[in-house]
Amino acid sequence: MDCQECKERSATLHFTKVVNGAKTEIHVCEQCAKEKGYVSDEEEAYSLHDLLSGLFNFEPSSIHTGQQANQVSTEQVLKCPNCGMTYHDFTRVGKFGCAECYHAFEAHLNPIFRRVHSGNTTHDGKIPKRIGSTIQQRKKLDQYRKQLQQLIENEEFEQAAKVRDQIKSLKKDLNHGGEGEA
Amino acid sequence: MSLQQFMNEAISPWMKEDGPDSDIVMSSRIRLARNLDKVPFPLIANDQDLEKILTFMKQTYHHQSFKNYHDLEFVGINELTPVEKQVLVEKHLISPHLADKSTHSGVLISESEQVSVMVNEEDHIRIQLYFPGFQLQRALDEAFEFDDWLEENVNYAFDEDRGYLTSCPTNVGTGLRASVMMHLPALALTQKLNRMIPAISQLGLVVRGIYGEGSEAVGNIFQISNQITLGRSEEDIVVDLQSVVQKLIEQERKARRLLMDQSGLRLEDRIFRSYGILERSRIIESKEAATCLSDLRLGIDIGYIDHISKTILNELMVLTQPGFLQHYAKEALSPQRRDILRASLIRERLYLEK
Ligand SMILES: [Zn+2]
Ligand SMILES: [Zn+2]
Numbered sequence: 001m002d003c004q005e006c007k008e009r010s011a012t013l014h015f016t017k018v019v020n021g022a023k024t025e026i027h028v029c030e031q032c033a034k035e036k037g038y039v040s041d042e043e044e045a046y047s048l049h050d051l052l053s054g055l056f057n058f059e060p061s062s063i064h065t066g067q068q069a070n071q072v073s074t075e076q077v078l079k080c081p082n083c084g085m086t087y088h089d090f091t092r093v094g095k096f097g098c099a100e101c102y103h104a105f106e107a108h109l110n111p112i113f114r115r116v117h118s119g120n121t122t123h124d125g126k127i128p129k130r131i132g133s134t135i136q137q138r139k140k141l142d143q144y145r146k147q148l149q150q151l152i153e154n155e156e157f158e159q160a161a162k163v164r165d166q167i168k169s170l171k172k173d174l175n176h177g178g179e180g181e182a
Numbered sequence: 183m184s185l186q187q188f189m190n191e192a193i194s195p196w197m198k199e200d201g202p203d204s205d206i207v208m209s210s211r212i213r214l215a216r217n218l219d220k221v222p223f224p225l226i227a228n229d230q231d232l233e234k235i236l237t238f239m240k241q242t243y244h245h246q247s248f249k250n251y252h253d254l255e256f257v258g259i260n261e262l263t264p265v266e267k268q269v270l271v272e273k274h275l276i277s278p279h280l281a282d283k284s285t286h287s288g289v290l291i292s293e294s295e296q297v298s299v300m301v302n303e304e305d306h307i308r309i310q311l312y313f314p315g316f317q318l319q320r321a322l323d324e325a326f327e328f329d330d331w332l333e334e335n336v337n338y339a340f341d342e343d344r345g346y347l348t349s350c351p352t353n354v355g356t357g358l359r360a361s362v363m364m365h366l367p368a369l370a371l372t373q374k375l376n377r378m379i380p381a382i383s384q385l386g387l388v389v390r391g392i393y394g395e396g397s398e399a400v401g402n403i404f405q406i407s408n409q410i411t412l413g414r415s416e417e418d419i420v421v422d423l424q425s426v427v428q429k430l431i432e433q434e435r436k437a438r439r440l441l442m443d444q445s446g447l448r449l450e451d452r453i454f455r456s457y458g459i460l461e462r463s464r465i466i467e468s469k470e471a472a473t474c475l476s477d478l479r480l481g482i483d484i485g486y487i488d489h490i491s492k493t494i495l496n497e498l499m500v501l502t503q504p505g506f507l508q509h510y511a512k513e514a515l516s517p518q519r520r521d522i523l524r525a526s527l528i529r530e531r532l533y534l535e536k
Contacts, residue, residue, distance in 0.1 A: 001376040012391035014379045015409060025380055083222040095304070098222040099339035099347040102354075109351075113344075113412055116351050118386055120413020123345025125356040128338050129330040135342055 005032035080104040137174050185257055189269055189509060192501035193493060194295035201315015205483040206431050208363040208496055210318045212325040215348045215357035216307040217339040223349040224302045232286035232302050239301045243290050248331045251292040258288045268505025279303055297328060304349045316427060318360055318420050355412030360420050362427050367402040367480045368437035382426055386410045401472030401499060438484055453481035461532050466525040471502050490535045501527060
């Protein structure tokens with residue numbers, strides 16, 4: 001397969017990119033991938049600059065209306081209190097400055113994440129073992145509650161009683177965790 | 183373990199073990215991106231912050247062991263010569279990006295070289311864990327345990343909604359890049375891979391040719407990895423990747439059988455010609471070497487050649503890279519002189535197999 005950019009070298013990087021909700025296949029050679037900004041380093045498979053600039057093209061495109069002009073200026077002064085990175089910097093560099101940036105730019109992130117992660121915006125994976133133990137317990141609690149509901153609907157009361165006990169003890173643990181030393 | 187030991191052998195100790203489906207899958211890798219809470223990411227952190235992290239990581243984990251990952255060795259990037267950096271990149275122990283950074287970055291490497299932890303790369307911490315052959319699930323389980331062990335002493339930047347917070351939005355969530363390195367000569371030779379790639383990329387996976395100084399996929403070695411890190415669990419990501427890799431393995435085996443049935447003599451001829459070139463040439467460019475090595479490995483896998491060890495491809499692929507050649511020669515070499523040394527190293531290595 002030839003590289004779609006230079007049509008000379010063979011394409012060695014293949015991936016899909018979501019543009020305006022539509023999936024587009026990209027087949028490029030390493031050199032063009034670097035030149036066109038599809039890869040920043042070996043690992044990053046596609047261009048964030050592209051994704052971001054694409055995203056902002058339609059946001060502040062018409063600056064004639066006063067409202068939109070305002071929007072642009074608030075974006076520009078939006079600044080992370082921890083590291084000092086502005087939202088404008090973020091869109092230019094395509095990287096966050098620190099963990100706090102995620103909160104500072106929160107209002108603008110969902111469209112970006114959706115674009116990069118095939119429509120997803122929230123984490124659904126590992127939780128740190130040590131610092132995330134309460135989160136883990138809370139998630140487990142949710143899971144038990146769903147299970148309980150299902151069991152009651154199915155009239156499996158014996159099993160439901162067991163799950164209810166598990167919920168009770170988990171709740172106790174959680175409360176203790178919240179109050180510090182029990 | 184010392185830096186010298188990492189430098190001297192082209193093939194990492196873990197590569198010497200045979201893994202499942204190792205006739206096609208050369209290695210499985212899990213990479214987890216992690217950051218420390220509150221400290222700015224390496225991109226904009228000041229020297230002081232970066233040095234503090236580096237020192238902390240060195241003091242906390244240097245010479246520590248976890249499970250089979252013995253005696254982590256801390257190596258500061260600024261202690262390395264350009265050639266040494268290149269060798270570590272060629273062995274996939276550090277990324278080219280880390281090698282480019284001269285100050286405030288480092289790497290912890292386990293004795294078997296199975297685990298490496300890059301410090302102050304794009305993220306504060308990047309854990310890489312390798313397994314030979316097709317063992318993604320096992321690599322993930324081990325990486326999780328290793329991650330938990332590291333976490334005992336550091337506070338990770340984690341958000342309940344967004345997951346592990348990373349410098350680049352493309353890594354947020356799981357911070358996971360799972361990948362396999364596959365040798366797919368028959369699919370490449372029969373042009374079948376090109377036709378499969380669009381379907382694979384539709385699943386959110388990336389296929390890339392690796393090796394080669396320029397831009398081409400040489401040696402028929404491809405890396406398949408996940409692209410999406412947010413909104414899917416690590417297990418799901420790995421399961422998806424596994425099923426695609428499984429398909430590729432089946433297709434590659436099928437294509438090999440077909441080639442043998444339909445054009446066995448031609449294939450045999452090609453393989454033995456390549457073997458001849460490797461055994462006899464006096465000057466060989468990396469691209470030609472990679473192509474011939476791929477043929478030789480295919481010949482070993484399908485039984486045309488039986489006296490050469492399988493790891494020859496992995497080993498010679500690394501050994502004949504520019505950094506390794508110059509490390510071996512103990513001096514900087516022009517491309518022409520590299521081609522001469524490459525040819526002689528390959529000849530010597532093959533002679534050992536007799
Ligand atoms: Zn190109
Ligand atoms: Zn910040």
